[in-house]
Amino acid sequence: MTGLALGAPASGRHRSRQASETPTDPLRRNAIAGFALGLVLVGVAAGGANQPPTDVRARMERAIALLAAEEADRAIPILLSVVDDVPFHGPARFQLGALAVERGEWEIASDHLDAATHSYGPEAPDGAVPVQRPGLAWALYSDALGQTGRLEEALEATGRSLRIAPTYLPALLGRSSLARRLASAEGVGPMTESWETLLETSLDAARKATEQTPDRPAPWTALALAADGAGIPRLAQCAAQAAADVAPDDPRALFLVAWTSAESAPEEALAEAERALAAGLRDEPSLWMTLGRLRAFRLDMEGSLDAYREALRLDPASAGEMASVALDAIVAGGDPELLTLLESRAVRRPDALNTRFALAKAALREGEVERAAGALIRLADVAPDHAAILTSLHAALRRAGDAPAAEAVLVRLDAVKAAEAEAWERANRAERDRRRARDAAAAGDLEEALRHWEGLLNGREGAGANSAELAADLAEFGLALEGSGRHSEALAALRRSLAFRRFDSATLSAAARVARAVRENELAARYAARALLTDPDCRSERRPPAGIAPVLPVGVRREAKPPPPLAWRTQQDGALPGSHSGTAP
Numbered sequence: 349m350t351g352l353a354l355g356a357p358a359s360g361r362h363r364s365r366q367a368s369e370t371p372t373d374p375l376r377r378n379a380i381a382g383f384a385l386g387l388v389l390v391g392v393a394a395g396g397a398n399q400p401p402t403d404v405r406a407r408m409e410r411a412i413a414l415l416a417a418e419e420a421d422r423a424i425p426i427l428l429s430v431v432d433d434v435p436f437h438g439p440a441r442f443q444l445g446a447l448a449v450e451r452g453e454w455e456i457a458s459d460h461l462d463a464a465t466h467s468y469g470p471e472a473p474d475g476a477v478p479v480q481r482p483g484l485a486w487a488l489y490s491d492a493l494g495q496t497g498r499l500e501e502a503l504e505a506t507g508r509s510l511r512i513a514p515t516y517l518p519a520l521l522g523r524s525s526l527a528r529r530l531a532s533a534e535g536v537g538p539m540t541e542s543w544e545t546l547l548e549t550s551l552d553a554a555r556k557a558t559e560q561t562p563d564r565p566a567p568w569t570a571l572a573l574a575a576d577g578a579g580i581p582r583l584a585q586c587a588a589q590a591a592a593d594v595a596p597d598d599p600r601a602l603f604l605v606a607w608t609s610a611e612s613a614p615e616e617a618l619a620e621a622e623r624a625l626a627a628g629l630r631d632e633p634s635l636w637m638t639l640g641r642l643r644a645f646r647l648d649m650e651g652s653l654d655a656y657r658e659a660l661r662l663d664p665a666s667a668g669e670m671a672s673v674a675l676d677a678i679v680a681g682g683d684p685e686l687l688t689l690l691e692s693r694a695v696r697r698p699d700a701l702n703t704r705f706a707l708a709k710a711a712l713r714e715g716e717v718e719r720a721a722g723a724l725i726r727l728a729d730v731a732p733d734h735a736a737i738l739t740s741l742h743a744a745l746r747r748a749g750d751a752p753a754a755e756a757v758l759v760r761l762d763a764v765k766a767a768e769a770e771a772w773e774r775a776n777r778a779e780r781d782r783r784r785a786r787d788a789a790a791a792g793d794l795e796e797a798l799r800h801w802e803g804l805l806n807g808r809e810g811a812g813a814n815s816a817e818l819a820a821d822l823a824e825f826g827l828a829l830e831g832s833g834r835h836s837e838a839l840a841a842l843r844r845s846l847a848f849r850r851f852d853s854a855t856l857s858a859a860a861r862v863a864r865a866v867r868e869n870e871l872a873a874r875y876a877a878r879a880l881l882t883d884p885d886c887r888s889e890r891r892p893p894a895g896i897a898p899v900l901p902v903g904v905r906r907e908a909k910p911p912p913p914l915a916w917r918t919q920q921d922g923a924l925p926g927s928h929s930g931t932a933p
Contacts, residue, residue, distance in 0.1 A: 568590040
């Protein structure tokens with residue numbers, strides 16, 4: 349930072365409200381400087397009715413010379429004088445906005461780039477000088493909006509950029525990231541159509557980015573993050589591996605491979621996570637959390653605890669995803685720094701159950717019985733069916749000498765354990781019925797298979813149902829119905845499955861097939877397009893079926909010609925999967 353602000357002295361509409369000190373990475377800085385200078389050159393050379401007055405033109409030429417000599421601080425006052433005289437001088441506004449982006453002055457950047465994007469087209473004010481590459485202006489404007497937290501406006505700006513320049517990679521990457529971030533914010537509540545559409549937008553933009561530049565890691569990283577957000581593990585793993593294939597030494601790509609394969613291939617995931625750490629990715633809490641889990645899988649308990657400690661130092665919210673036994677061991681270790689972090693989190697976040705429970709158990713171990721009992725009573729009020737909390741509360745009340753209260757807790761605990769035992773028995777019965785249904789289908793007795801599926805699914809869609817398990821059962825039921833020729837019933841079952849697992853490619857393909865069989869052609873086309881988008885084979889060439897119009901997210905206005913259907917940052921990208929930012933309980 350040089351201390352020279354880029355706010356326009358005239359036109360308060362474009363004056364900044366604040367300036368960020370966040371620096372821009374060197375590669376991004378070079379890219380901005382390169383195409384911004386190009387825009388200024390083109391803008392000065394433009395002829396016709398929109399040409400600025402001679403003195404303005406001379407000032408622009410002087411500013412260009414200074415920028416070419418890397419004397420931006422001397423060029424900025426000249427550019428500001430230009431926009432004093434011509435408030436919607438697109439090239440000058442764009443250059444000022446690009447320089448503000450370079451310096452991390454996001455509010456200033458958004459003001460100037462807003463003016464640049466309004467300097468062209470039929471609605472441009474009289475006397476405006478059009479920016480010559482509006483697609484780039486909209487893309488950079490989107491970045492500035494995203495940095496100031498105006499995510500919906502930023503997403504709309506990426507759409508405007510891509511309507512003008514459909515293959516522009518930064519706009520595609522930004523669109524994927526912004527849609528995913530908006531979906532993440534919305535996804536904390538019940539599933540909605542707009543949430544679903546945002547995830548589809550994120551996947552679609554990332555897919556297009558990989559088609560544009562399959563030999564760079566950023567598009568594959570964007571696709572892996574989009575697939576992870578949409579709950580498509582095989583696609584996320586495929587895209588992460590593609591990122592690592594094209595950039596084998598990129599620690600971000602290595603971590604994504606570890607993250608996406610931790611469940612299916614823990615040994616390989618551990619090796620990739622260790623490689624990411626050795627390659628320099630040391631300030632990402634989700635990497636340390638992944639290392640903690642994978643080292644525990646290898647029974648390296650001390651190594652696991654070391655990783656968890658580092659995750660807590662970087663982000664105390666990591667405690668929300670940590671196994672209780674690991675968190676208890678860390679608290680018992682008595683590290684003053686970690687205890688201070690956890691105690692502060694417990695005070696600030698009443699919903700941080702893991703943290704508060706670990707500290708309460710530590711207090712009980714240290715003989716602070718009254719303090720422990722009070723904390724456990726409050727926890728039991730929040731989580732009345734948590735057997736471990738009730739067990740500890742019973743012990744604390746007994747040690748405090750409050751026998752009636754301890755007995756009352758024991759009655760609650762017995763009821764919770766009885767409910768858990770009943771749930772286990774239901775799960776065992778369901779697994780028996782599931783095996784019988786599959787065996788009957790394998791033997792070709794579809795009627796018998798359907799009988800077992802119907803018995804298994806009866807009453808399963810009530811409160812407390814395991815949605816992932818139910819979705820899988822409904823999909824198999826739908827396939828059995830299809831095999832029996834009962835296509836309308838099959839479509840109903842598959843649609844019920846997709847209500848729980850909306851981006852499962854195999855179920856979408858089956859639903860498209862069955863919808864065609866009952867002549868629901870529009871629905872079939874929609875399912876087929878989404879099946880193609882979510883196909884876990886991420887590297888095969890794919891094109892969406894013709895005639896399927898996209899659905900734009902909430903807040904994005906449809907124009908006359910809509911486009912075709914864990915804490916690092918790539919361009920306009922968000923956090924790594926699993927990053928907490930203080931929000932996990």
